[in-house]
Amino acid sequence: MAVYRIPRPSLYVCIDVMAAPAGSFCPACGGKLKPDSRYCSGCGRAVVPAGGFPWRFRPWMVAPAVFLAVLLIVLPGFLYVWAGLPSTSNLSTARLPLSTRIYDRTGTILLAEIHQGSxxxxxxxxxxxxxxxxxxxxxxxxxxxxxxxxxxxxxxxxxxxxxxxxxxxxxxxxxxxxxxxxxxxxxxxxxxxxxxxxxxxxxxxxxxxxxxxxxxxxxxxxxxxxxxxxxxxxxxxxxxxxxxxxxxxxxxxxxxxxxxxxxxxxxxxxxxxxxxxxxxxxxxxxxxxxxxxxxxxxxAQPLALQKPSTADDVKAPGFVHWVAAQLEKTYGPDLLENGGLTVVTSLDWNLQSIAERQVRAKVMALQGQHVTDGALVAIDPKTGAVLAMVGSAGANVPGGEYNMAVIPRQPGSAFKMFTYTAAIESGKFTMGSWVLDAPLHIQLSDGSSYTPNNYDGSYHGWQPLPHALGNSYNIPAVKVEMGTGIDRVVDVARRMGVETLNQPVTAYQPSLTLGGYEVPLIDMAAGASTLAAQGTYRHPQGILKIVAQNGATLYRFDPGKGRPALTPQVSFIMSDMLSNDNNRALAFGRNSDLVIPGHHVAAKTGTTNDFRDNLTVGFTPNLAVAVWVGNADHTPMQHVSGIVGAAPIFHGFMTEALNPQPDSWYSVPDGLHVVNMNGYTAYLLPGTEQVSQTQQPPPPSCDEDCSGGNGGSSEGRHKKHG
The missing domain is CATH 1.10.3810.10 (Biosynthetic peptidoglycan transglycosylase-like)
Structure with missing residues (x-):
């Protein structure tokens, strides 16, 4: 067998493991090797070192060698790469933040998309x-x-x-x-x-x-x-x-x-x-x-692209932000921004469009009297669904970023709606009662005195309760409040939907009835809605249905039966007093903006001190509305009362909203007694006839104003009025 020397002198390689052939010599010492010997007898060295190749190369060994290399090197590398790859088991939703879409009540008009980032x-x-x-x-x-x-x-x-x-x-x-x-x-x-x-x-x-x-x-x-x-x-x-x-x-x-x-x-x-x-x-x-x-x-066809939108392109922004706040409170911000919810709201886009147009146009018309903003809330009394909500007169008006539909403001004399409701319910006053409009001084618990004044600075003598309410006289309202009890007034207001009166009842002063405490516009609308629903309170609701990204229904609104807050009899009496144009003719004239031609509508105005806020609240059996006009920064308007500021918006909105509908009103509920009191019809709760008889004006004498008109001094300053 041939043995070859390799550069390293002590290393010898034999291609085949066989004994030394005859005539071979030891490469180390040169001695002759014996046949078939693996070792030199002279120096004892191995002819074939232990590190020699023990096999002979064969062509058929290539394929197994490649397979072995793949098995030991490539396959582990592939498995290493594959093991580090993400799972593909969640293809439909992996790493996919989804926008929440908010729609109107039909589910077809997209109001807004809420998403993380843009x-x-x-x-x-x-x-x-x-x-x-x-x-x-x-x-x-x-x-x-x-x-x-x-x-x-x-x-x-x-x-x-x-x-x-x-x-x-x-x-x-x-x-x-x-x-x-x-x-x-x-x-x-x-x-x-x-x-x-x-x-x-x-x-x-x-x-x-x-x-x-x-x-x-x-x-x-x-x-x-x-x-x-x-x-x-x-x-x-x-x-x-x-x-x-x-x-x-x-x-x-x-x-x-x-x-x-x-x-x-x-x-x-x-x-x-x-x-x-x-x-x-x-x-x-x-x-x-x-x-x-x-x-x-x-x-060749031209394509009509939709106008580019901005990140803040939102329809009915005040309403959408109000709904989004509820969603975030219930489901958290992550699901709201990334969960792909589909939200069908209560918003009626037709009514919302009317409301936005009316608020914007009327506020612009009053700019010369320092009016910069307005708001409106419309509710379906039968369900509590918010049909329209305008939070401001526009994004560009001062304070336009605030939703004035939900921010508490003083309601002025519009709050008398609750005072007279409590008075009727208590049985201490009736629709047939008369109240003397004359100077009034009230001693308060802290030793100070409270002296209310009428808007016009005059006193109007004896007034029937419906006229005192309709003409929004302040002194009679305070007398009715004190005679009923402030605690009763607070209780009724809370039952009818006012959620901001959360102090102990002892904290409230007689100015409560004149709107001295702040109430959100939406709560005023809820109160009107309670009367419109014949005494049933339903919390204002903005969401009808919520559907998850996978199609599961997370929430569906059930209007239910609501919560009884008043009896139908009390509600009817208030509705009748607030809807009769004769009751307010002395202060506002006939056919004012509180009258909607062809429709029976109840309404009440309110204006605060220094003309900082004014409201109009009203309703029919199918629609309750509250309107606010003022300035978000509380600066006063210039002689803008409820009948001048908010009432035109109320009139314009109700006229358009009710236009396609037939007139509807309430039938007289069972249990009421109908009597004639000094020339007008009064509805009395059972057992209150005697109260009415004891609350009549004294017979006029020859030296008195028999007309019952201006029965007192005309001095006094305007404080609160509607």
Missing amino acids: ERRHIVRLNQVAPAMRQATVAVEDRTFYQHGGLNLLRTGQAGLEDLLHLRFNQGGSTITQQLVKNVYLSGDRSVLRKLDEAILAVEIEHQYSKAQILEAYLNRVFYGNRSYGVEAAAQTYFGKPASQLSLAEASFLAGLPQAPTELDPFTNPNGAKLRQRVVLAAMVKAHDISSAQAKSIA
């Missing part, structure tokens, strides 16, 4: 995407989508060759599945390892999900520009419609945007977006989705 995202099922949109997307993004298993090797190879030639990684070539993997699971870097990750996950997704599921997930995630993620958000952003209603022209237009959504922004680069649409149409022709004639016709 992104809009919506999830829809594939069958809720127009077929043309699906076809256009597949045609332009991945023509072999339905044939490959996640990778298009030919397309990827072509793109890879381009990258190699240009020494960069920026070519396309990715399938829809690969693009989905990038959007859902991977970072945006373009390294070779990331490409490997992408390929592995794409194949895994193809084995785990159907083509329909993959296309649905892709369409729900891809970016279309202008903060719109997913085809549903894009359809709403650019065309103001759901993805299910996209036309072929609109679908081919949108399908081209994901390639370069910023560069092809339709609002800033309409020509570029239109040229890209031609590419999409050509791809659809090549895929046999449409004919060449169709493509040519569609390319």
Whole structure:
């Protein structure tokens, strides 16, 4: 056997492990080796070192050697990479913050989207995407989508060759599945390892999900520009419609945007977006989705894009923010901003539009009298649903960022609605009672005195209770309040919906009845709604239904029976007194803005000291409304009372809102006694006839004003009035 010397002198290699052949010599000492001997007899060295190769190379050993290398090196490396990849078990929702959408009561008018940051995202099922949109997307993004298993090797190879030639990684070539993997699971870097990750996950997704599921997930995630993620958000952003209603022209237009959504922004680069649409149409022709004639016709069609919106583009902002605050309180900010809730509210968009127009127009008309803001709340008395809510006269008015519909302000004489309700309920006063309007001084518990004055600074002698209420005389109102008991007035106001009177009843002074304590406008509307519902209180409700992203209903509004707050008899008496125009004629004249032609409407005004706030509150059996006018910074208006400021808004809104409806009013409930009291009809609760008889004016004498008009001094200053 031949033995070869290797550069290292002590190392000898034998190609075959055999004994030394005859005539061989020891390479170390030169001694002759014995045949078949493995060791030199002269020096004792081994002829074949222990490190020699114990086998002879054979060609058939190549395949097992390669397999062994793969098994021991490549496969563990692949498994290491695969083990570090994210799970694909949650393809539909992984890393996907979804916008919450708030709609009107019909579920068709989108009022607002609430989302984290500025992104809009919506999830829809594939069958809720127009077929043309699906076809256009597949045609332009991945023509072999339905044939490959996640990778298009030919397309990827072509793109890879381009990258190699240009020494960069920026070519396309990715399938829809690969693009989905990038959007859902991977970072945006373009390294070779990331490409490997992408390929592995794409194949895994193809084995785990159907083509329909993959296309649905892709369409729900891809970016279309202008903060719109997913085809549903894009359809709403650019065309103001759901993805299910996209036309072929609109679908081919949108399908081209994901390639370069910023560069092809339709609002800033309409020509570029239109040229890209031609590419999409050509791809659809090549895929046999449409004919060449169709493509040519569609390319020539102009598209009417929706006006670009801003991040704060919200319809009915005061109402939306009020609803959003409730959602956040119940479900937390994370679910509100990222959970993809669908919220159907109680808002009637027609009534909301009327309310916004009326508030804005009337406030602008009063700018010369330093009026900058206004608010309105409308409630359905039968359910408590808030049908309209205007928080301000506009975003650009001073204080326009505040929702004056829910911020407490002094209601002025509009609060007398609660005082007279408590008086009637208590049985201490009746509709047939008379009250003397004359100077009044009340000693308070702290030793001070309280002296109310009428708005006009005059005294009006004996007044029947309906006239004292209708003309909004302050002194009679305080007398009625004190005769009834402030504690009773507070209790009735709370039962009717005023939630801000939460101090101990002993903390309230006689100025309560003149609106001396702040009450939110929505609570005033709730009080009117309680009277309108014949004594049943229903908490103002802004949400009808909440649906989770997976379609589960989280909440559904049930109006129920409400909470009995008053008897129908008490409510009817108040409704009758507040709706009779004769009762307010002396102070406001006949046919004022509190009268709605063709309709029976109850109404009460209110104005605070120094004209800082004024209100009008009113109702029919089907609609309760409260209106506020003033300035958010509490600066006074210039001689603007409730009949001048808030009443015109009330009149305009009620006239339009009630116009298509027939007139309706209440029938007299059982149990009331109808009597004639000094020339007018009065409704009395059972057992109160004697009270009415004892609260009549004395017979006029020859030296008195027999008309019962100005029965006292005209001195005094205006304090509060409605």
